[in-house]
Amino acid sequence: MTNLDSVLAQVDANFDDSLKRLVTLVGFKSISTDPDYKEECQKAAEWIANELNGIGIDTRVHETPGHPMVVGHDSDTADKPGPHVLFYAHYDVQPVDPLELWDDDPFNAKVFEKDGVKMIFGRGSSDDKGQMLTFVEACRAYKEVHGSLPIAVSILFEGEEESGSPSLLPFLNAHKDELSKDLALVCDTTMFDPETPAITTMLRGLMGEEIIITAANRDLHSGAYGGPAANPIKILSRILADLHDDNGRVQIPGFYDGVEELAPDVKAQWDALPFDDAEFLRDVGLSIPAGETGYSVYEQLNARPTCEFNGITGGYTGSGFKTVIASQASAKISCRLVGKQDPDKIRENLRAFVEERLPADCSVDYIEHGSAPGHSLSADFPPLQKGAAALKDEWGKDTIMMGMGGSIPIVSEFKDILGMDSMLIGYALETDNIHSPNEKYNLESYHKGIRSWVRVLAALAE
Structure with a gap:
């Protein structure tokens, strides 16, 4: 022995x-x-x-x-x-x-x-x-x-x-x-x-950021101000929509710096795994992969970076209906990071991305929610x-x-x-x-x- x-x-x-x-x-x-x-x-x-x-x-x-x-x-x-x-x-x-x-x-x-x-x-x-x-x-x-x-x-x-x-x-x-x-x-x-x-x-690492856009100095009546008044919900929605292209790629400048493709032997090993994309999505009531085009669900989950929206607020969200143009709108965003992506640089570039799309008479504030490579x-x-x-x-x-x-x-x-x-x-x-x-x-x-x-x-x- x-x-x-x-x-x-x-x-x-x-x-x-x-x-x-x-x-x-x-x-x-x-x-x-x-x-x-x-x-x-x-x-x-x-x-x-x-x-x-x-x-x-x-x-x-x-x-x-x-x-x-x-x-x-x-x-x-x-x-x-x-x-x-x-x-x-x-x-x-x-x-x-x-x-x-x-x-x-x-x-x-x-x-x-x-x-x-x-x-x-x-x-x-x-x-x-x-x-x-x-x-x-x-x-x-x-x-x-x-x-x-x-x-x-x-x-x-x-x-x-x-x-x-x-x-x-x-x-x-x-x-x-x-x-x-x-x-x-x-x-x-x-x-x-x-x-x-x-x-x-x-x-995967993490970068969390909260974006708060302010337009008017108070909530406005949509009948009295609708049209000429900047609507922060609309502005925020447009910015969020711009963060991904039609193929699911993140549009923040420099976002993919430090991201490497899988080594061929690892990719071959993953492709051979008994992982069922359809079953994975079916378990949560979905059927169509929504991530980055050209990558399997398993690869997206484990080796690709993401930019996800975790919460959006703005205006009246209580019971019934209130015709108001909100003064503020906010979104919480989390980026999952891979390889040598720099979370601090991505945060900086995300903020620049937002500010380039912000009307001159609106303002933006940020709240950091942690980061790790x-x-x-x-x-x-x-x-x-x-x-x-x-x-x-x-x-x-x-x-x-x-x-x-x-x-x-x-x-x-x-x-x-x-x-x-x-x-x-x-x-x-x-x-x-x-x-x-x-x-x-x-x-x-x-x-x-x-x-x-x-x-x-x-x-x-x-």
Whole structure:
């Protein structure tokens, strides 16, 4: 039996105990956004630190103005091959409302079987406590068999991810020297499907902007002023309509600077995926793709930038009817960004686009609603190739180099503050009801997730 086989066998032999630890961790009501659960967050952090210390990872609970950070470093890091990795996850969870839609107590984790699939039920079972423990349990198996890990490992678990991470940036800046490593591993993502492993290599960034156009100095009677008076709703609507051409391309100057086409091998892999465009749209009552012409729905979702309108207000919107020309109209716009798009430059160019179309006697104000660049890993990034091969060895299928339509801010912060790239490997599924009632985590995802990290750590040591 090889060194790797012996560790995998240990994972299998200890899986029942690993599952019991997950049941215990789910039992902590670590809802970060609700002050009533501050003590529960503290208890969860201390329990995790105790488990890590118990397997030889020297761990401290660091107090913050919010909920604690758990930071650990393997006690045996000398002369290890491969990169020194920082593994990140979060132990806090979303609120459980509406409670009446849960089939059972959200914090009384239970194992059950549905349609032949065994699952663990409970808030945080998938997001992110189950994912977190896949890595911890892989480290445990290595320590129990060989007494050490194949590479140098540090750990950062936060308790505020589900509430905007207000303490994270100050903590990263204050502990930069301690936390800056060669590579970040993040386990807060999904597989492509229950049998197909994935590494998320692309995350879309975000730029949010609110535009407020003011015309007259008060609301006007449409009979007395209709015609000669500038109507900000009309002006705003025209500007919004100009933001896209007939092919769905965004018309903000310089918008596509830094956007790269998919690598041919990734595009071929995506084109071969069993993703049904029609079914995807049908699930939400639609049938005709409305995005950028020339790109599949899957590619639009994961690798193309967007400019979307999230809310428009102006004039009278109450019951009945009021013949008024509003003084103001506003729109909230979000741009999902990819590649090397610069969110600050796009914001600047969007404002110039608006002002070029604004009548001289009208004014515009803006409210910023945050920004973050996109994230991508080069296909030839060595840890990526090693991780993909290790996952294939465990799951028996090629690893999908996946994109994600949303963003994970920690990835940008690791790059900007700690100077690290991140490799995102997760074992959750889209069907896990993350953030919803009846959250669950497939036992196979948990078990094979542990085995997968065993293989990834071994591969990174090569």
